Amino acid sequence: MIEIKLYKRPLKALKIFALTTPFVATGIWMINKEPVGTTNYIMGWFSTCFFGLGIPVGLFQLLDRRPQVIINENGIWDRTTKQDVIKWEQIESAYPLDIYKQKFVCLVLDETFEMKKNLYKWAAKLNEGIGAQKVNLMVSQLKIDEHKMTKFINEIVKTEKQNRQTIIKKYFDH
Template identity: 40%
Template sequence: MNEIKLYKSRWKAIRLMLLCLPFIIVALWDLRYETTLMPDWVSWLCLCFFGWGVPIGIFNLLDRKPQIIINETGIFDRSAYKDFINWDIIEHAYWNTSYKQTFVCLIIKDQFKHLIQIKSKLKEVSLAMGYSEININLGPIRNIDHQKLTALIVNLAKADPSARATLLSQSNNLPVKH
């Protein structure tokens, strides 16, 4: 079975740790030498908050499971859903960006909307921001062209089940953005 597997970016995990490290060092230095740079409670708060960036970054750096899998059955996002989202329930897809985070938004056919289990307040906020019921976050993924990925998802959703394998084999190497 043809599959496209998209993995988390190692560079983004390293960048997270590198961005947190100066704050951790300043907080430790301030606590160790009891400077008047900032109050102790601010140093502890800074240490606790930015300290989480290191284990999260290490986890993302060592996590080599595919984040998103696209195959003939459907699309699977490991971070948000427990099972594949079947191509037959997807009506359309579009991409949306907010705060430099790109999402692929999947519009579900009306007869399958009852299958989506999202709290009503969260759903209202999501729809008000221009997203749909099901959103796939491309933020942690390696640099991928979100427009071409969205076009592939739309083509696979509209394609005949027998033609999906051909579409997947033709687009096995999704272009990265430069």
């Protein structure tokens, strides 16, 4: 059985480092330059501590080698959705969604799919308001285009189980 594993882009971690490092450096400079107790000294500590949190977050993003999405002939699993494997038979269709440059693939699921954990009412209303579904795959941090992923999902859900490996090979050739 073919199994495709999609991982996070390391570029996101590098962006976090690039955005936080100047603020941490400026904060350290302010701590060393300003007299103790002044507003600039306190702001230096605040800047260093607050933006310094980006360093462990960036390291985690960079060193996290767990697959984000696993695709096989039985279904698709996304670590961020906190759901079990979503079987291809349960997916009716998929469509892309862009929310402030964050790319998602929204899955329209049939009634046989049971949510492992239901959304809060406010989250369900928010999803409805922005045009999302109960289950949405975040693909902006993956090494795949959201339109390619949408086309793949819409094609594989219409394919018989014995032909799914061919579709997977077509879109994810090794």
